[in-house]
Amino acid sequence: MKKMFSVLIAAITIFCSVFVASNINNITADESYATTYSVQDMVNLQKFILSELKGEDILDKKYDLNNDGTCNIFDICLMKWRLLNNQNIENNDEVDYLVAYFSRTGNTEKIANHIVNITNADKYEIEAKISYTDEDIQYTNSSCRANQEQNDKTVRPEIAQSIENIDTYEVIFLGYPIWWGEEPRIIDTFLESYDFSDKIIVPFCTSGSSSIKTSENNIKNLGISIDTQMSGRRFSSNATESEVASWIETLDLPTNKEETEAKLNIKIGENLLTATLEDNSSAKALIELLDFEPLTITLNDYANFEKVGTLLENLPRNDEQLDTDFGDIILYQGNKFVIYYDKNSWSFTKLGHIDNITKEELKNILGDDSVEVTLSILK
Ligand SMILES: Cc1cc2nc3c(=O)[nH]c(=O)nc-3n(C[C@H](O)[C@H](O)[C@H](O)COP(=O)(O)O)c2cc1C
Structure with missing residues (x-):
């Protein structure tokens, strides 16, 4: 059986490059693209194909990556491609921010999580x-x-686990x-445990x-x-993520290497618009969603101020009362992608703003009716 497994994997590897290259354009954007796959998922799918696992064992898994109603070798190819793609993204990260x-x-911890979302920092809990x-x-x-x-300044409670690679x-x-x-005195323990010079x-x-x-x-x-405190x-x-983000914006910090200058490309017919994205978890989730491949959606005209369409999955919301203007890109109710060509006021999340465009130019490009837009990420 082991031998059969190796033969299958070898076949998959050769097949992958050919299949993915020739079929990737046919794939429609699908929920599964937001799914992260592990080596275990590949093993599960292989076992299913070899009849070692039954259909009900993988029923709740999103293993039909190409949406053809069956889980087969094509899905393994796509899964492997997806897995390698994710690994490459992770390996390229040069993280130099830490939230301890x-x-x-x-x-x-809630505030720490906000900072991680905003800055893409690594996280370490002092326990x-x-x-x-x-x-x-x-x-x-x-x-x-x-x-x-707290009554004794010399107490240093021991920390459970030290942090790896603090030098980075x-x-x-x-x-x-x-x-x-x-x-708390354990913070002094932490500060006395490493070199912060x-x-x-x-x-x-x-x-x-x-x-x-x-x-x-x-x-x-x-x-x-400490070099700089x-x-x-x-x-x-109960501080919100945007409150924490406003504070971080005031800090004169070197840019996190992991922070990306990612821009959103919006293709409408022959026109290619570029948008600068907000620094929030919603925009980051959109980047992740589009990292795999572009997404084409139809936006319908609404109320003479916006074009709105549905994303295939919910993004995290950072809703706040906002006054929009033309060029604003908004996330509404977590899964509605909206381009504004005029003013409105509501509680929703700003994803970004279209660069270098006048109101008239935007109105002309968007037209009066529904419009098909293709979203992709430019890094
Ligand atoms: C032992 C102890 C002493 C505290 N002393 C203060 C204090 O002097 N001033 C204050 O505003 N809150 C004080 N608090 C409240 C905590 O600072 C507050 O609940 C904090 O948000 C808890 O954070 P954590 O959930 O991350 O542990 C104290 C809490 C504890 C448990």
Whole structure:
């Protein structure tokens, strides 16, 4: 059986290049393009083809990649292509931002996740070797562990796992909750564990109401070498991603190598428009969706101010009350792609804006009726 497997894989590999090259243009944009496949998926599909797995075993999997109603060798080819494509994208990433954070009840983690979404940073959770129980942080009990630690500036709770390759990061967002007006002592453990002499540290915290100031001074006075300690920021536990993005925009940081200058191409008939994308998780998800291949959708005219069409999958929403104008590209209700050629006000998500175009030019290109647009990503 092993031999048969190897023969099959060899056949697939040869077949892939020929098949993919000749058939890829026939593929319609489909939900499965947003699906990430693993080597295990390839194995599952191979087992299914070899009748080692039954149909019901793969029923809930999106293995019919070319949408022909059956899972066969063609789907393995596409899956392999997709897998290699993803690996290439990952390997090319030169990440130099890190979000390191400690969060006992999840508030700081939410902000950390926003920063990761906005900057494409890597994420590292600072976890205590002996984790903090609910009793440990019961601050109304004067002798709880957290209170004892905060009362003694020399305590250094041990960290469960060290971070690999800290040398690769230039900018480190450092997040923590405020405990008794200060950073939890485990943050001091973290700061004393590595060499930050060539790194930029950007502190951020969550708290009931206390400011970040005392903790910032504590970090400055730790006696460790930090290349640059930027001014930090306190957030409430329910701060939105756009609030966090507005803060990050004010920081004078070197550009993250992973941040992409990706532009959106919009082909309408013979016209090719280019749009600058927003720095939010919705635009990033659109880039991912289009990374695999262009998407053609029909946009219908609505209310004399927009052309709107449906995407095949939902993108993350960053809705806020906005005043749109011509050229704005909007995500509405998570799955409606909208091009504005006139003004409107509503709560939705801005994806980007069409570059260098006048209102009249845009109106002429879009016309009065429905219009077919092909979206692709230019890097
Ligand atoms: C031991 C302890 C002490 C705290 N001290 C303060 C404080 O001095 N000022 C404040 O505004 N909030 C204080 N808080 C509230 C936390 O800062 C706040 O709930 C924070 O968002 C928790 O973050 P996390 O969910 O990431 O752990 C304290 C919480 C604990 C558990």
